[in-house]
Amino acid sequence: MNKILKKSVSNIDILLFFIIIIIKLKQYSIQIGEGYFLKSSIFPTASSIAIILAIAILLKNKSRVKFLFLMDLIISIAIICDINYFRYFKDLLSIPVIKNGFLLGDVKSSVNSIFKIQDLLYFSDFLVIIPLMKIRKHFNFENISFVKRLAITFSILIIAVSTNSYYFYELSKEQPRLISTMYNKVYIEKKLGLINTHGIDIFNTLKNDASRKMAISKTKEEEIQNYLQANTTESSTALKGVGKGKNLIMIQVEALQNFVINAKVNGEEITPNLNKLASQSKYFDNYYYQVSSGGTSDAEFLSNNSLYPSPSGAAYYMYYDNDYNSIAKVLKTQGYSTNVFHGYKETFWNRNIMYKAEGFDNYYSEKDFNIDETVGLGLSDKSFLNQTVEKLKTMDKPYFSFIITLSSHFPFDDTEHYGDFNTGKYENTLLGNYIKAIHYTDEQLGMFLQKLDDEGISKDSIIVLYGDHNAIPKENEKDLADFMGIQNMNELEWAKLQKVPMMIHFPSNEYAEVNHITSGQIDLYPTLCNILDIQNQDLLGSDLLNTKNSTVVFRNGSFTDGKVFYLSSNSTYYDYSSGEKLNETEDLKAERTARLKELEYSDEILKHNLLKVYDKQNNN
Ligand code: GP9
Ligand code: MN
Numbered sequence: 265m266n267k268i269l270k271k272s273v274s275n276i277d278i279l280l281f282f283i284i285i286i287i288k289l290k291q292y293s294i295q296i297g298e299g300y301f302l303k304s305s306i307f308p309t310a311s312s313i314a315i316i317l318a319i320a321i322l323l324k325n326k327s328r329v330k331f332l333f334l335m336d337l338i339i340s341i342a343i344i345c346d347i348n349y350f351r352y353f354k355d356l357l358s359i360p361v362i363k364n365g366f367l368l369g370d371v372k373s374s375v376n377s378i379f380k381i382q383d384l385l386y387f388s389d390f391l392v393i394i395p396l397m398k399i400r401k402h403f404n405f406e407n408i409s410f411v412k413r414l415a416i417t418f419s420i421l422i423i424a425v426s427t428n429s430y431y432f433y434e435l436s437k438e439q440p441r442l443i444s445t446m447y448n449k450v451y452i453e454k455k456l457g458l459i460n461t462h463g464i465d466i467f468n469t470l471k472n473d474a475s476r477k478m479a480i481s482k483t484k485e486e487e488i489q490n491y492l493q494a495n496t497t498e499s500s501t502a503l504k505g506v507g508k509g510k511n512l513i514m515i516q517v518e519a520l521q522n523f524v525i526n527a528k529v530n531g532e533e534i535t536p537n538l539n540k541l542a543s544q545s546k547y548f549d550n551y552y553y554q555v556s557s558g559g560t561s562d563a564e565f566l567s568n569n570s571l572y573p574s575p576s577g578a579a580y581y582m583y584y585d586n587d588y589n590s591i592a593k594v595l596k597t598q599g600y601s602t603n604v605f606h607g608y609k610e611t612f613w614n615r616n617i618m619y620k621a622e623g624f625d626n627y628y629s630e631k632d633f634n635i636d637e638t639v640g641l642g643l644s645d646k647s648f649l650n651q652t653v654e655k656l657k658t659m660d661k662p663y664f665s666f667i668i669t670l671s672s673h674f675p676f677d678d679t680e681h682y683g684d685f686n687t688g689k690y691e692n693t694l695l696g697n698y699i700k701a702i703h704y705t706d707e708q709l710g711m712f713l714q715k716l717d718d719e720g721i722s723k724d725s726i727i728v729l730y731g732d733h734n735a736i737p738k739e740n741e742k743d744l745a746d747f748m749g750i751q752n753m754n755e756l757e758w759a760k761l762q763k764v765p766m767m768i769h770f771p772s773n774e775y776a777e778v779n780h781i782t783s784g785q786i787d788l789y790p791t792l793c794n795i796l797d798i799q800n801q802d803l804l805g806s807d808l809l810n811t812k813n814s815t816v817v818f819r820n821g822s823f824t825d826g827k828v829f830y831l832s833s834n835s836t837y838y839d840y841s842s843g844e845k846l847n848e849t850e851d852l853k854a855e856r857t858a859r860l861k862e863l864e865y866s867d868e869i870l871k872h873n874l875l876k877v878y879d880k881q882n883n884n
């Protein structure tokens with residue numbers, strides 16, 4: 265009996281820690297209300313607590329208690345911070361946000377009004393624990409040898425780490441880029457629990473910081489600068505400055521792929537309004553999306569900065585603290601007001617922070633719109649675009665307004681809200697549902713464009729519209745092949761389908777034509793520099809109106825110039841038209857090396873914040 269009592273008292277700190285943390289997380293889960301975090305993440309949560317306990321067991325008695333005490337304190341602080349952040353942003357706190365605390369400005373005062381005195385109850389256990397541990401000190405503890413402690417630690421770790429790994433694996437299978445990009449922290453927490461989620465955040469930050477700390481040589485720095493300078497198209501003449509001083513309205517459409525433009529299903533045009541816009545604009549029909557795992561945010565990043573996205577993770581999360589030479593920043597120097605509109609959670613994709621870095625003065629997110637109608641993920645494109653027009657009407661001119669739609673988001677299953685559109689044999693397939701979704705968005709864009717005309721806005725504006733990335737995943741390729749009449753859907757055919765439309769509309773439908781140049785999202789900004797007659801500096805893309813031969817490079821190292829398509833996945837060159845495999849020639853090899861170099865340069869620019877260095881030199 266005495267032995268059991270001794271054992272229990274000796275290990276009461278371990279038991280208490282486990283119970284207290286579970287109670288706190290349960291309470292936190294109830295307070296947040298959405299999604300029952302603890303319920304859905306009980307096993308990974310228990311495993312993460314067990315990992316902490318395994319480490320504690322390795323320590324000697326006194327240090328063990330101190331360690332657990334400290335862990336309890338850290339977890340309690342994390343819970344309180346998360347709750348307060350969630351009350352305001354409906355998201356979880358992360359290291360990039362903490363590092364950027366000063367960027368949040370008015371949020372600081374909001375936090376004061378959000379904090380509730382009851383939050384301090386998360387510290388209430390200390391009132392009991394401290395005296396309890398003082399009493400426990402007087403007991404005569406059983407002494408466990410280091411070897412025995414090591415064995416216990418090891419056994420707990422094996423069970424806890426494998427349980428945890430299983431849940432990590434399941435989540436990465438379900439949402440492949442979620443853990444590395446952390447674009448939806450609430451969902452990670454729902455699946456893996458609070459401790460794991462913050463652990464991932466810390467790990468990702470450290471990994472990124474370590475790769476950024478490696479110094480870059482002066483020679484490399486200059487080499488990249490020379491490359492950027494050589495890439496600037498000084499001799500641009502076609503349409504130079506035709507949009508000077510005009511408003512720039514740039515619309516990024518969720519999952520708008522090029523194959524729907526001018527296409528019919530069941531005898532009906534899928535996107536009649538965009539087809540009309542295409543016929544009245546410079547329409548680029550060989551324009552590829554170049555996004556990596558950062559999805560929508562990568563499309564924004566490419567289009568606004570003319571830099572490649574990060575090869576893994578998302579530039580919006582990893583390089584939020586860099587200096588950018590973005591469209592908004594340059595237009596601001598020309599007296600433009602800069603605004604961005606997106607009817608979703610303010611912090612999603614780290615937008616609240618990144619938009620500041622990209623020079624947007626005003627960011628209108630979900631909280632600035634009246635959420636009176638929802639379709640798919642959130643506020644309907646109809647209501648969003650209607651409210652956006654109202655905001656545009658009052659904006660200081662000239663303005664740059666960047667507008668990002670939402671309703672046509674994967675998995676396109678909100679069919680009851682897309683309206684009636686018969687997709688014939690594609691009814692009840694993912695492709696059919698996508699067609700319905702994009703038809704809905706097209707209708708809303710049509711009304712929006714009409715309003716811009718009616719309000720007299722179009723005549724003073726350059727309107728750009730493009731798709732962010734693909735809609736149809738590879739596993740649904742059969743339906744798409746059928747729709748496109750492709751008999752043999754192979755890797756090349758699939759790669760050729762990864763295009764999004766890009767249209768530039770000028771007042772009075774001037775300069776309308778279809779432009780077939782092979783191009784990508786990185787080329788938008790330099791093209792706009794020419795049209796708006798603004799400084800084209802340190803950009804990696806090409807001005808599409810003044811370039812004869814353009815090559816588009818994909819984040820995975822594939823590239824095409826419209827004649828040859830190199831696919832990095834199987835390291836093969838193809839003739840673009842015939843699909844024939846080509847042997848590597850010296851020229852092709854040189855091209856491939858040059859393309860990889862360009863990607864590497866972009867990575868170095870981001871890792872070492874080189875635009876800041878070059879900007880300083882330019883100003884000296
Ligand atoms: C939500 C949206 C989604 O704000 O932009 O991003 P995605 O999942 O398409 O990358
Ligand atoms: Mn998207």
